[in-house]
Amino acid sequence: MLARLAALVLMTIVLAAPLTALGQATPVSCAPAPSTAATPAASPETQPASPPAQVPEGATEVTMGYTPASIFAPVFVAKEKGYFAEQGLDVTLQPLAGGSDMIVLTATGEFDAGIAGTGPAFWNGANQGLPITIIAPGHAEGSPVATPLMISRAACESGQITSVADLAGQRVSVNARGATEYWLAQALGTADLTLDDIDLQTLPFPDAVTALQSGALAGAMIGEPLATLAEQQGIAVRLATDFPVQDIQPTMIFGNDQFLGENPDAAAGLVAGYLKAARDLTTSFNDPANLAIIETYTNVPAALVAGSVKPVYATDGTIDLNSLATLQTFFRDRGQLDYDEDLDPASLVDTQYVDAALQRLGG
Numbered sequence: 001m002l003a004r005l006a007a008l009v010l011m012t013i014v015l016a017a018p019l020t021a022l023g024q025a026t027p028v029s030c031a032p033a034p035s036t037a038a039t040p041a042a043s044p045e046t047q048p049a050s051p052p053a054q055v056p057e058g059a060t061e062v063t064m065g066y067t068p069a070s071i072f073a074p075v076f077v078a079k080e081k082g083y084f085a086e087q088g089l090d091v092t093l094q095p096l097a098g099g100s101d102m103i104v105l106t107a108t109g110e111f112d113a114g115i116a117g118t119g120p121a122f123w124n125g126a127n128q129g130l131p132i133t134i135i136a137p138g139h140a141e142g143s144p145v146a147t148p149l150m151i152s153r154a155a156c157e158s159g160q161i162t163s164v165a166d167l168a169g170q171r172v173s174v175n176a177r178g179a180t181e182y183w184l185a186q187a188l189g190t191a192d193l194t195l196d197d198i199d200l201q202t203l204p205f206p207d208a209v210t211a212l213q214s215g216a217l218a219g220a221m222i223g224e225p226l227a228t229l230a231e232q233q234g235i236a237v238r239l240a241t242d243f244p245v246q247d248i249q250p251t252m253i254f255g256n257d258q259f260l261g262e263n264p265d266a267a268a269g270l271v272a273g274y275l276k277a278a279r280d281l282t283t284s285f286n287d288p289a290n291l292a293i294i295e296t297y298t299n300v301p302a303a304l305v306a307g308s309v310k311p312v313y314a315t316d317g318t319i320d321l322n323s324l325a326t327l328q329t330f331f332r333d334r335g336q337l338d339y340d341e342d343l344d345p346a347s348l349v350d351t352q353y354v355d356a357a358l359q360r361l362g363g
Contacts, residue, residue: 028156028162028163028237028238028239029237030153030156030157030237031237032153032231032232032233032234053079053080053081053082053083053084053085054082054085055085055089055090056085056088058088059085059088059089059090060088060089060090060263060265060266060269061089061090061092062084062089062090062091062092062112062113062259062263062266062270063091063092063094063110063111063112063113064091064092064093064094064111064112064113064114064115064270065093065094065095065096065102065105065106065110065111065113065114065115065116066093066094066095066096066114066115066297067095067096067097067102067115067116068095068297068298068299069223069298070224070225070294070298070300070305070308070311071138071139071146071223071251071311072115072138072139072251073277073281073285073290073293073294073297073311074274074275074277074278074280074281074313075093075115075274075277076093076277076293076294076296076297077277077280077281077290077293077294078091078273078274078276078277079091079093080293080296081277081280081289081293083272083273083274083276083277083280084269084270084273086273086276087266087268087269087270087272087273087360088265088266088269089266089269089270089273091270091273093297094111095297096114100119100121102114102115102116102254103116103121103122103125103130103132103254104121104125104130106132106254106255106256107125107130107131107132107256109256109258109259111256112255112256112259112263113135113253113254113255113256113259113267113270114253114254115138115251115252115253115254116138116251116252116254117138117178117179117250117251117252118134118179118249118250118251118252118324118327119176119177119178119179119327119331120177120178120331120336120337121178122254123327123328123331123337123343124337124338124339126343126348127337127338127339127343131256131257131258132254132255132256132257133254133255133257133260133348133349133350134252134253134254134319134324134348134349134350135253135254135255135260135267135270135271135349135350135353135354136252136253136270136271136274136275136317136319136353136354136357137249137251137252137253137313137314137317137318137319137320138249138250138251138252138253138313139249139250139251139311139312139313140246140247140248140249140250140311140312140313140314141183141245141246141248141311141312142246142309142310142311142312143242143246144238144241144242144309145183145241145242145243145245145309146223146224146227146308146309146310146311147180147183147221147222147223147224147227148221148222148227148238148239148240148241148309149164149172149184149187149219149220149221149238149239149240149241149243150212150219150220150221150222150227150230150231150236150237150238150239151212151218151219151220151236151237151239152212152213152215152235152236152237153234153235153236153237154213154215155215155218156237156239161218161219161239163191163239164187164188164190164191164193164239164240165191165192165193166218167188167191167193167197167198167218167219167239168193168197168198169197169198169199170198170199170218170219171198171199171201171216171217171218171219172184172198172199172200172201172217172218172219172220172221173200173201173202173203173208173211173217173219173220173221174200174201174202174203174220174221175202175203175204175205175208175221175223176202177202177334177336178250178331179248179250179251179327180221180223181195181200181330181334182245182248182250182327182330183221183243183245184200184221185330186243186244186245187221187240187243189243189244190240190243195334198219201217203217203220205220205222205223205226206226208220208221208222209222209226209230209235209236212230212235212236213235213236219239220236222236224308224309224310225300225304225305225307225308227308227309228304228307228308228309229304232307246312247320247322247323247326248320248323248326248327249314249319249320249323249324250323250327252319253270253271253274255267255270255353260350260353264352264353264356265356267353268352268353268356268357268360269357269360270353271317271353271354271356271357272356272357272358272360272361274357275315275317275354275357275358275361276361278313278314278315279313279315281313282312282313282315285310286306288302291303291305291306316358317354317357317358318354319349319351319354321345321346321349324345324348324349325342325345328342328343328345329342
């Protein structure tokens with residue numbers, strides 16, 4: 001998937017787009033997103049990544065799995081800026097393509113911790129008693145969303161699709177069965193449609209952009225920064241950019257139960273480093289040093305990341321139990337869970353590590 005994204009990125013000169021242009025959903029604009037070059041003093045492309053952080057002698061070794069996506073930027077920043085090292089940790093980051101593998105590899109102890117979505121794989125694994133526990137929140141969406149519902153620019157210009165309602169009976173894709181499917185359901189709901197009113201497809205984001213361009217799809221959920229790239233290239237436009245998903249945390253940090261039991265201080269340090277990086281990104285996401293780090297881990301040009309809609313991080317460490325319950329109910333309604341009785345989300349979370357992390361960070 002990253003190779004395809006990299007190839008797509010190389011087809012164009014990427015420049016940062018202002019967020020005000022990205023967040024307008026009504027009326028739908030068929031014009032390519034405007035691009036503006038960053039000023040020389042702030043250009044992320046002229047700034048090298050920070051040198052590797054110095055790990056203290058005797059640091060506790062921690063292996064953490066991640067997916068190379070910009071929503072997981074706090075993990076990268078915490079590693080490269082030394083926020084993990086400050087907590088006495090020597091963190092090795094291991095990339096994976098999918099969230100379901102993250103659950104399995106964390107449960108088996110291949111990873112001490114991982115960051116991924118709380119999709120059906122997590123819930124079914126928890127029901128099976130896999131030894132994993134949620135220890136910190138991941139990201140959430142703001143307004144506009146960082147994963148919009150998009151259509152092709154050609155369909156927009158021809159008048160074939162002018163609103164979400166026009167997707168009834170059409171082929172629309174998500175990247176995987178999970179939280180993005182919930183996102184699509186909420187977007188469709190703005191026009192009183194449900195997932196049963198469309199022909200649901202599953203395609204990775206880069207393939208979905210290609211399918212929009214060819215006409216094989218009428219609509220697709222496209223995650224940032226690929227959404228911005230597709231818009232700047234004149235391939236796709238945003239049909240729905242603001243729908244009710246802001247109260248959902250689709251991703252979390254999980255810990256292997258044996259690791260947590262044997263290394264509670266290290267687990268608290270991992271959360272502290274993550275939260276410090278989340279706060280850094282919340283105030284200064286487009287800092288050239290941060291963008292350079294994100295580019296290193298995702299192979300996405302810094303200027304493209306800078307122009308993309310940003311995720312939202314729970315800088316106070318709050319793990320939203322209502323959000324977890326909502327997702328569990330949604331997956332059950334979609335027939336994706338292999339158990340009958342709902343699990344109590346609180347039983348899958350241990351907040352002691354966030355509490356300890358906040359003490360270390362001074363609140």
